[in-house]
Amino acid sequence: MYSSKKQRPVFVYSVTIYDKLIKFPCFSYIFYDINPPEGFNLRRDVYMRYAIWLHKLQTNKNDSNLKKFKLVLPPWSHLYHWKYSEIPEHIPWALYFDIESLKRFAPVIEMYQFFDDYDVTYKKIEIDDVYILQHYQDMFETGKFEEKMSIEDCNEPIRVNYFYYNNITSNNVRCLSFHGYTSQLTSVLKNSTARSFLFDHAEVALHDMFGDKLYWKCRRSMRFNKELHEIAKKFREQELDANDKNDMTILPDDWRKEIPRRNAIGGSYLGIHLRRADFVRSRSKEIPTIENAFKQIKNKLEELKLDKVFVATDAPINEINEMRSLLEPKYALVTYKSEDWVKEKYKDGGIAIIEQIICSYARYFIGTYESTYSFRIQEEREILGFPAESTFNRLCYDGTESCSKPSIWKIVY
Numbered sequence: 001m002y003s004s005k006k007q008r009p010v011f012v013y014s015v016t017i018y019d020k021l022i023k024f025p026c027f028s029y030i031f032y033d034i035n036p037p038e039g040f041n042l043r044r045d046v047y048m049r050y051a052i053w054l055h056k057l058q059t060n061k062n063d064s065n066l067k068k069f070k071l072v073l074p075p076w077s078h079l080y081h082w083k084y085s086e087i088p089e090h091i092p093w094a095l096y097f098d099i100e101s102l103k104r105f106a107p108v109i110e111m112y113q114f115f116d117d118y119d120v121t122y123k124k125i126e127i128d129d130v131y132i133l134q135h136y137q138d139m140f141e142t143g144k145f146e147e148k149m150s151i152e153d154c155n156e157p158i159r160v161n162y163f164y165y166n167n168i169t170s171n172n173v174r175c176l177s178f179h180g181y182t183s184q185l186t187s188v189l190k191n192s193t194a195r196s197f198l199f200d201h202a203e204v205a206l207h208d209m210f211g212d213k214l215y216w217k218c219r220r221s222m223r224f225n226k227e228l229h230e231i232a233k234k235f236r237e238q239e240l241d242a243n244d245k246n247d248m249t250i251l252p253d254d255w256r257k258e259i260p261r262r263n264a265i266g267g268s269y270l271g272i273h274l275r276r277a278d279f280v281r282s283r284s285k286e287i288p289t290i291e292n293a294f295k296q297i298k299n300k301l302e303e304l305k306l307d308k309v310f311v312a313t314d315a316p317i318n319e320i321n322e323m324r325s326l327l328e329p330k331y332a333l334v335t336y337k338s339e340d341w342v343k344e345k346y347k348d349g350g351i352a353i354i355e356q357i358i359c360s361y362a363r364y365f366i367g368t369y370e371s372t373y374s375f376r377i378q379e380e381r382e383i384l385g386f387p388a389e390s391t392f393n394r395l396c397y398d399g400t401e402s403c404s405k406p407s408i409w410k411i412v413y
């Protein structure tokens with residue numbers, strides 16, 4: 001794990017990484033950052049675009065004239081949906097993900113490990129080349145989308161510091177209007193002698209290929225931190241009477257050993273992701289009221305002959321109680337209540353992941369329309385080998401099941 005001491009570099013004076021990153025002269029570093037309001041699960045998708053790019057750079061023999069790159073994982077700081085007890089907080093990826101598993105796909109390092117790579121006698125880190133990606137305004141106006149990139153005037157004011165560290169900065173910041181796939185950014189690397197690059201607004205670059213074999217390899221490498229899995233497993237066993245052996249949900253320790261299958265059964269409970277919070281305001285016409293959600297849950301429990309529903313939700317307690325009073329006593333509504341140490345150690349992000357895991361292992365899953373939190377559960381269930389019909393379902397806004405189904409993105413090996 002990480003030590004808080006390692007979170008903030010202490011340096012004495014300023015040099016560029018190109019000049020002084022002396023510990024590992026054969027490496028160059030790629031940083032990326034994302035539009036601040038974006039939530040955790042969209043960020044996971046953006047990570048994949050860059051991990052796939054780095055994977056390709058690492059394996060593509062035609063680009064052997066390029067240096068070796070490391071992808072620096074941006075700490076989880078100031079996420080809009082999370083409450084932080086201490087500000088600024090730089091949460092490393094190891095708190096949520098199995099880093100060794102990520103490394104089996106792409107050459108990633110944590111930010112604090114980058115600080116270790118850096119010569120710590122220097123006060124300030126200056127990233128050699130910063131590119132702020134931005135959309136071509138005219139493409140949205142004309143609807144004519146073509147792949148291109150060009151350095152242009154910036155659409156937004158330029159930031160002075162990066163990643164909420166006031167000693168990470170750059171003297172060379174440019175705005176790159178961009179429409180294309182992430183690996184097309186290779187041309188930026190080829191035309192530069194820099195040893196450190198930051199792509200801000202990284203979400204502007206698209207997936208090279210959404211849903212192909214490489215996409216799924218990368219996705220499979222994104223295993224959660226083992227302890228989070230253990231916590232969810234214990235909860236499933238104790239509160240939902242579910243276990244991997246009976247539910248046919250055992251995966252090999254190494255994602256590279258996974259094989260195609262569709263025989264997962266899942267625990268004898270219905271899994272629901274009921275997204276509320278900001279969605280109640282921003283998507284009121286697309287998500288159900290509590291009563292409408294109840295109708296769909298009850299119908300599905302009847303149809304599947306189940307008597308338990310696990311609800312992952314960011315709803316306030318009064319809404320959960322309302323749902324509970326509608327379902328009980330005939331059906332049990334189970335939610336995850338974290339122990340104090342879990343909340344303290346893993347914070348809001350970890351609790352959300354534990355709930356996602358529990359939904360992933362359910363007999364049947366129903367998510368919330370266009371929530372990336374639900375999308376990630378659907379992917380996890382594809383990896384676990386559930387029949388697609390038990391996964392790609394959404395709560396309809398009107399209490400019926402008649403609304404359109406979510407897009408089905410089946411796993412490819």
Ligand SMILES: C[C@@H]1O[C@H](OP(=O)(O)OP(=O)(O)OC[C@H]2O[C@@H](n3cnc4c(=O)[nH]c(N)nc43)[C@H](O)[C@@H]2O)[C@@H](O)[C@H](O)[C@@H]1O
Nearest residue numbers: 037038039040041042081312313314351352355371372373
């Ligand atoms: C419209 C967009 O929707 C996006 O949200 P959407 O895709 O649902 O997906 P997320 O970005 O993951 O949701 C935002 C955060 O809300 C919390 N959250 C959501 N659902 C649950 C849940 O069931 N249980 C728990 N414990 N926490 C939950 C969690 O911290 C998660 O990272 C937003 O990130 C964007 O900023 C934007 O608002």
